[in-house]
Amino acid sequence: MIKLINVSKYYKTEAGVSVGLVKANLEFNVGEFVAVVGESGSGKTTLLNVISGLDTYEDGEMYLFGEPTSHYEIEDLEKYRSTYVGFVFQNYNIIDSYTVTQNIVLALELQGYPKEKIKSRALELIERVGLTHRKNHKAAKLSGGEKQRVVIARALAKDCPIIVADEPTGNLDSKSGAEVMKLLDEVSKDKLVIVVSHNYEEVKPYATRRVKIHDGQVVEDIKIKSVPQAEEVAKPEIKNFTTKQTLKWSLMDLFSRPKRFIFLFITQLAVMLLFSLTYAGGQAIVNEIDNLNTDMWFSRNMYTENRIGVQRHDGVPISEAELNSFKSNPNVVSVAKSNMLFFDSNDYVRLAPLDSENRSVGVSGVSHNTIFSKGKGELISGKPAQAVNEVILSSDFRALFKVNEEIYLMVPGQTWDAANDKIKVKVTGFSKDKKGVLYLDERFGTPNNLGFKFFVNEVAKNSNLYINGTPNKLSYITYESVEPVDFVIPTHLVDNATVLEVKDQNKSYYNLSLTDTKYVSNNDVYEINITYNKLSEIAQIVYNDQYEIALIVNDKIDADLVISSLDNTIYQIRTLSPTVGDGMLLLKQIVSVIIFGGALLNLLFLYAILGLVIRNSMNARKKDFAIFRSIGTNEKTIGQLVIFQQILISLFAYIGLMTIVTILNIFVPASFIDFRMIGWYHYLILFILFMLFSIWLGFRFNKRIFKITVIKNLQIEEVI
Numbered sequence: 001m002i003k004l005i006n007v008s009k010y011y012k013t014e015a016g017v018s019v020g021l022v023k024a025n026l027e028f029n030v031g032e033f034v035a036v037v038g039e040s041g042s043g044k045t046t047l048l049n050v051i052s053g054l055d056t057y058e059d060g061e062m063y064l065f066g067e068p069t070s071h072y073e074i075e076d077l078e079k080y081r082s083t084y085v086g087f088v089f090q091n092y093n094i095i096d097s098y099t100v101t102q103n104i105v106l107a108l109e110l111q112g113y114p115k116e117k118i119k120s121r122a123l124e125l126i127e128r129v130g131l132t133h134r135k136n137h138k139a140a141k142l143s144g145g146e147k148q149r150v151v152i153a154r155a156l157a158k159d160c161p162i163i164v165a166d167e168p169t170g171n172l173d174s175k176s177g178a179e180v181m182k183l184l185d186e187v188s189k190d191k192l193v194i195v196v197s198h199n200y201e202e203v204k205p206y207a208t209r210r211v212k213i214h215d216g217q218v219v220e221d222i223k224i225k226s227v228p229q230a231e232e233v234a235k236p237e238i239k240n241f242t243t244k245q246t247l248k249w250s251l252m253d254l255f256s257r258p259k260r261f262i263f264l265f266i267t268q269l270a271v272m273l274l275f276s277l278t279y280a281g282g283q284a285i286v287n288e289i290d291n292l293n294t295d296m297w298f299s300r301n302m303y304t305e306n307r308i309g310v311q312r313h314d315g316v317p318i319s320e321a322e323l324n325s326f327k328s329n330p331n332v333v334s335v336a337k338s339n340m341l342f343f344d345s346n347d348y349v350r351l352a353p354l355d356s357e358n359r360s361v362g363v364s365g366v367s368h369n370t371i372f373s374k375g376k377g378e379l380i381s382g383k384p385a386q387a388v389n390e391v392i393l394s395s396d397f398r399a400l401f402k403v404n405e406e407i408y409l410m411v412p413g414q415t416w417d418a419a420n421d422k423i424k425v426k427v428t429g430f431s432k433d434k435k436g437v438l439y440l441d442e443r444f445g446t447p448n449n450l451g452f453k454f455f456v457n458e459v460a461k462n463s464n465l466y467i468n469g470t471p472n473k474l475s476y477i478t479y480e481s482v483e484p485v486d487f488v489i490p491t492h493l494v495d496n497a498t499v500l501e502v503k504d505q506n507k508s509y510y511n512l513s514l515t516d517t518k519y520v521s522n523n524d525v526y527e528i529n530i531t532y533n534k535l536s537e538i539a540q541i542v543y544n545d546q547y548e549i550a551l552i553v554n555d556k557i558d559a560d561l562v563i564s565s566l567d568n569t570i571y572q573i574r575t576l577s578p579t580v581g582d583g584m585l586l587l588k589q590i591v592s593v594i595i596f597g598g599a600l601l602n603l604l605f606l607y608a609i610l611g612l613v614i615r616n617s618m619n620a621r622k623k624d625f626a627i628f629r630s631i632g633t634n635e636k637t638i639g640q641l642v643i644f645q646q647i648l649i650s651l652f653a654y655i656g657l658m659t660i661v662t663i664l665n666i667f668v669p670a671s672f673i674d675f676r677m678i679g680w681y682h683y684l685i686l687f688i689l690f691m692l693f694s695i696w697l698g699f700r701f702n703k704r705i706f707k708i709t710v711i712k713n714l715q716i717e718e719v720i
Contacts, residue, residue, distance in 0.1 A: 001161070001192060002028040002051055007060035009046050009216075020046035022216040023060065030161055031227040033188040035203040036196045038213035044196040045166055047213060051194065052085045052164045053077040054630065074706060075635065082110070082632030086155030088165035088184070092147040093627050096140035097256040100131055100150050103139060107157035109245060110632045125153040129183060138256075145176030152183050154631065163187065165195045169202060177202055241637045250644035260617065261649070267613050268653035271606045272686060273660060279599045280678050304365035304437050305556040308563065309339040309574030311548035315506060318546040326551055329565065331558040333375035334368055334442055336550040338543050339574070341445040342366040343411055343454060345461035349438065351397070352408045354424070360410060361400055364436035365576070368552045372431070372439070376554045382429020385441055388450050390428045392439035401427050409438070411454050423451055442552075447540045456532065459539040463509070465528055466501040467493070472527060474502065476535045486510075486534040487519040493528065494521045502530065502538060506547040509538045548574075561679075607693060614694060618642070618701045625705060639702040646694030654687040 004027070009020040021043050028034060028051070038044045049055035050062065056077070062069045064080060072080070087093070094103050104122040113121060126135050129149035139147060148168055155163050165184060169177030184193055185206035197203050200210070208227050212220035241249070254261050303309075310326070312318065327335050336342075343349055343366060352360035369392045371377035372384040377392075382403040385392055391409070393401065401407055410422040431439065445451040456476075464471040477488060489497060500517050502510035553559045563573055625638055633641075661683075 001030055001065060002026075003063040004051075005061045005063070007050060007057050007062055009043075009050055009055070009057045019043075019216045021050065021057070021213075024218050026211065026218060026221065028192055028194065029227070030190065030192050031188070032192055032194075032208050033185060033206050034192070034194045034209045034211060035200060035207035036194060036211045036213060037198065037200045037203075040198060042213045043216040044198075044213050046216070047211075048164050048166050048194060048196050052087065052162070053081040054087075078629065078634055081630070082634060084160050084162050086158040086160045086163045087630050088148070088151045088155055088163065088168045088180075091171070092139075092144075092151055093623075093630060094139045094147060094150050094154065095256075095624055095627055097138060097253075097624075099136050099138050100126060100142070101135045102252070102256075103150055104153050104157050106249070107154045107631050109241070109249075111158055113157075122157070125156050128156070129153045130179075143176075144171045145173070145179065148172060148176070148180050149183070152180065152187075156187060158632065160191075162192045163194075165193070167196055167198065169197070169199075174202075181206055241633075241640070243640070246637060246640045247644055250641050250648060253641065254645050254648060260620075264613070264617055264649050265652050265656065268610060268649055268690065269656045269660075271610050272653055272657045272690065275599070275603055275606055275686065276657065276661065276678060276683075278602050279682070282596075282599060303342075303344065303574070303576040304367045304435070305559055305576050306371060306553050307342065307365075307367045307575070308551040308553065308559055309344075309548055310551060310566070311339075311572050311574075312570060313572055314570075315547070317506075318549050323546070323549065326549070329551075329562060331553055331561045331565075332551050333554060334370040334552045336368065336442065336552065337446075337546050338455075339548040339550040340458040340462065340542065341455060342440075342550065343445075343458050345458055348412065350410045351393075351401070351438070352410060352422075353401070354406055354408060357408060357410070357422075359400075360408075361397070362436075363438040366438050366440060368442045369439035370442050370552055371554050372429070375552075377439075378432040379429045380432050382427070385428045385439070387426075388441045388443045389423075389425050390441060391425045392429050392431055393427055394433050394435050394437045395430045396434040396436055398430050403427060403429060409451075411457060421453060421457060423454070447543055452536070452539075453532075455543065456536050456539040459504075459542050460530075460535060463502055463504045463538070465530060466499075466503070467497050467528060468499055469501075474535075475527065475529050476532050477529045478532045485518045485520045486531055487517060488522050488525055488529045488531070489519050490525050490527065491521045491523045497528070500528070504542070507545065509541055510534075603689075610690075611693070611697060614646070614697050615701070618697070622705060635702070635706050638705075639699070642698040642702050643695050646698045647691055650687065650691040650694050653690070654683070658683065 004024050006023045006025060008022050008024070011018045011020050024047060026047075036044050036047060046055070050057050053072075054077075056072075056074075057070075060070075064084075069076070069080075095106075098106070101122055104125055105118055108118045108121055123132070123135065126132055129152055131146060131149055131153070134142060134146060139150060142150065148171075151168075163184070168180050168184065172180065181195075181202055184195065187193065188206070195203055195207075200207075208223070208225040210220065210222045210224060211218060310318070323335060323337075326332055348362045349366060350360040350362050352358075369377075369385045369390075372379060372392060373386075379392070380395055381398075382392070405427050406424055407427060408422045409425045412421075431437070440451070443449045445455040447455075460474050460476055463474045465474045466472070487500060494514075497514050499513050500510065500519075501508055551562060553562055559575060563575065566573060625642070628638055628641070
């Protein structure tokens with residue numbers, strides 16, 4: 001089976017070259033129980049390591065089943081060892097973080113044992129070595145004798161023709177040592193068992209042959225008992241781990257050391273979170289540049305950065321399904337069925353104290369106060385509005401008004417007897433922003449609610465009255481003649497007017513011939529006027545038609561996110577677009593470059609820290625992976641184990657990051673920390689970068705440990 005011809009092994013040390021084995025000539029066969037004895041340092045273990053493929057040799061030739069091995073690379077030795085050799089070490093070399101059962105199951109799975117029989121076979125082997133009562137205990141909790149029994153059970157699990165044991169009783173008491181030797185004798189009937197021992201007396205009852213080593217030379221080779229001629233050894237069938245098996249053992253190995261896993265998880269999570277914080281902060285700075293040097297008080301309409309007007313390009317009303325889709329958008333706080341509820345067509349919307357309308361002040365924008373009751377809007381004083389007549393004002397109005405003060409809300413009037421239409425409202429709080437915004441209740445202006453006449457006024461400004469197809473500015477009156485009428489028409493137009501039509505850009509709301517129209521002629525008017533009652537009927541239809549709706553969001557960041565999510569080939573978007581000068585654009589570009597460069601340097605620094613942590617963690621597990629190799633795990637499988645673990649840690653850290661970000665976005669005000677400038681694709685890129693970095697470290701580690709022999713890894717003689 002195994003034949004050595006003039007085999008020599010040398011070791012390089014700082015002092016020079018030392019001899020491990022000198023011109024050894026030996027032959028071993030199945031059925032033998034060989035005791036290799038000698039003083040400490042004589043070369044016993046060196047012989048065992050060469051025979052088992054744990055180490056290489058420099059001179060001579062070793063034949064395995066008639067095949068020379070002097071040309072073997074480390075990979076060839078791995079295949080030989082995984083196929084033919086089981087090990088029993090003095091230092092046990094079992095994986096301490098695994099249970100007794102897991103250590104045995106690992107060997108069985110590596111052997112390609114049938115899946116449905118693995119558990120029963122493992123329990124059978126554990127019972128054979130007398131450890132059933134300890135089957136679920138971690139190996140680190142076992143005594144020396146118990147650990148050695150696990151090693152023997154693992155060797156039996158491999159079911160290979162060669163078992164080598166290096167001082168298997170060296171760390172045991174006499175009773176445990178005798179039990180271990182008896183177990184080895186039991187398995188030697190159909191296997192080659194080679195036992196290295198400094199105490200021949202404990203091996204003597206079982207040995208069929210004695211080999212003595214002195215100063216690296218074989219000085220004695222005596223056959224003690226005759227061994228029956230063994231049948232030819234059949235080559236065991238070794239199967240590689242499937243991807244599913246590798247993933248399973250990666251997870252199990254990861255969680256078998258919870259402290260290590262938690263440390264690596266927290267480290268990667270902290271690195272990801274720190275980078276996200278710095279990047280988000282930088283993006284927030286860039287975003288704020290848009291608001292610098294922008295005079296909000298001279299905007300052409302009442303738009304605010306947290307309100308988006310949406311209508312279809314094809315002129316079709318927004319359907320209920322579309323409305324529900326907008327409502328389900330996580331960045332949308334609320335939806336208004338009509339964008340006219342915000343009086344964008346008015347020349348001004350003003351606020352005034354009750355005692356003096358002359359001290360009125362204009363607002364730069366109108367929005368809904370739902371961002372304070374349902375969204376993330378922040379108040380610096382007061383409380384969110386609840387009643388339909390309650391409003392929130394931007395903080396730049398604090399010098400003029402107070403919390404709980406009643407004031408007038410005014411828009412330009414169209415009636416002949418009033419310069420303004422006005423409604424009394426109550427200020428319940430002031431928002432943190434300083435952009436001159438009036439935040440109304442979402443019911444304000446809707447039919448049958450306070451402010452509906454403002455909505456009617458808005459409809460009038462967005463509609464035209466056509467006389468025989470000729471458009472005229474639509475005006476309305478609040479007085480009527482004795483008879484109920486819809487229109488007041490100048491007397492001189494009665495003969496010429498045949499068709500009256502009221503329509504806006506979307507729809508015709510009134511289209512009748514003069515004979516079918518309720519009207520009264522009047523010599524005192526010079527144009528056709530619609531009565532308020534008729535106009536309010538039209539306004540209610542306009543509100544229900546939903547040609548243009550409004551989406552209320554928290555701020556500009558959410559507005560940008562919502563706009564980017566809308567299909568601009570279907571929807572026309574209207575929102576506040578402040579003009580930024582060339583100087584501000586240049587400043588924005590410079591700051592963006594600085595922030596991007598800083599984020600890149602920060603990422604490289606964090607990568608360096610993470611790389612050091614992962615590398616040290618891998619080095620700490622070098623011996624475990626050497627044990628994997630010693631029991632037959634090939635380079636590919638170990639590489640996959642290492643890489644899968646790094647991917648899993650990165651994945652868990654990524655999930656943890658997204659969980660933290662979600663919680664912070666829900667419960668922490670955006671003024672303290674805001675991750676919204678980082679899109680989901682940024683997090684995905686971050687995860688991929690970290691994963692690739694971890695995989696690269698895994699490849700490097702795997703490549704280095706397979707450059708050296710198993711025995712060097714087990715002895716931790718090299719620094720990876």
